[in-house]
Amino acid sequence: MRPLNPKNKEEILAIVIPLFAGAGYSGVSMRTVAEKVGVTPAAIYHHFSDKQTLYLAAMAQAFVDKADSLEKILSNGAAPEKRLAQFVARFCELLYNDNDFSTLIQREIMDGDKSRLQFLATEVFDNLFQGVIKLCQELDPQDDPYLLAISLIGIVMYHFQIAVLKPYLPYSKGDHSDPQVVAQHVTRFMLQGLKTC
């Protein structure tokens, strides 16, 4: 019988992305993939030649269009401080709404071989990173722009990376998960540091 809901590649990827984000490459079997998609394992091989190809396709799909809205903000011509606030707010929103995104990046950083890391750096990050670098240069021409950019990106990403640990940490309040609350904190902290000047 011809299946009632023939699956195309994108449908499969949409199902597979959270699987790989949740358990990593070796933690997800082709049989699990097939079961979640609702077909037999062999059917998956009709769409993707092997597991590695499926994984790489899922990575590429997960990163598609994710950087676009951030890059637009970075080059919208507003004042640096304003751009920083907008960038951080949008970044927080993005990480909050798509948890798989930052998880997959983290897994690639830990598991990726040289070629995959290079792909991540040049194809996913490059444009965005250059925009952040430029913003940092405008915000503080005297500091090292690379270190500043890493600090900015890291400070935002970490708040959402450790979100899963939050229930067990002291002093944690509910609204610490709110992307707007985090964004406001980060922006203020970036601009004036710890001490009120």
Place this chain on the structure above:
Amino acid sequence: MRPLNPKNKEEILAIVIPLFAGAGYSGVSMRTVAEKVGVTPAAIYHHFSDKQTLYLAAMAQAFVDKADSLEKILSNGAAPEKRLAQFVARFCELLYNDNDFSTLIQREIMDGDKSRLQFLATEVFDNLFQGVIKLCQELDPQDDPYLLAISLIGIVMYHFQIAVLKPYLPYSKGDHSDPQVVAQHVTRFMLQGLKTC
């Protein structure tokens, strides 16, 4: 023949920790463990009842004593700014010298179930985190101490997390890997933010 170099548990754990840090729980097989240790798979089961037990023992071992030197700095009675600088410097050194440490934490955050996350939060982080919270409260009594503490920890950890991506990122210089350089940047950035006041 009795083995010439009988392995005890700690020897095995020392070999196993970088394996799990490098490939994760499901990426490391008991046969790989045995081969790296230099014995047959069955010999591993003489020391650890199963793979999960071996993994948890490796985690516990990797975290042992790691937090001690940091906690000492946090409660050494120096001025808050001084303590911050010392804490950041020591933290950077620690992450630089023991790459497995932050990698294992990251993997636990991504892969750990509720009980393992709770263990991580209460047994490994709790004391340290409370110390950072207290330091943040002294440094800036008006800001939210939790958000501030996460920002401080995250900003430091991220610099070393993405170290593997550094060769492919623009504007990256060699000394950006130097823990002292990173520490100085982070400390200055924490205290005065982006703008020179």
Place this chain on the structure above:
DNA sequence: ATATATTAACTTAACGTTCGTTTACATAGT
């Protein structure tokens, strides 16, 4: 001091399961 029993640290060999993958075949729409 010597013989004996016990124990720690292994090996060899295999078990049942799951893995990625392939082959051969079936069906339904164009």
Place this chain on the structure above:
DNA sequence: ACTATGTAAACGAACGTTAAGTTAATATAT
């Protein structure tokens, strides 16, 4: 007729794990 999308069944390899036996050091008894 052809193609897209499947299924059923199986392949060899790798997986976690176990059972049974071996060796060398140590403890105990005579």
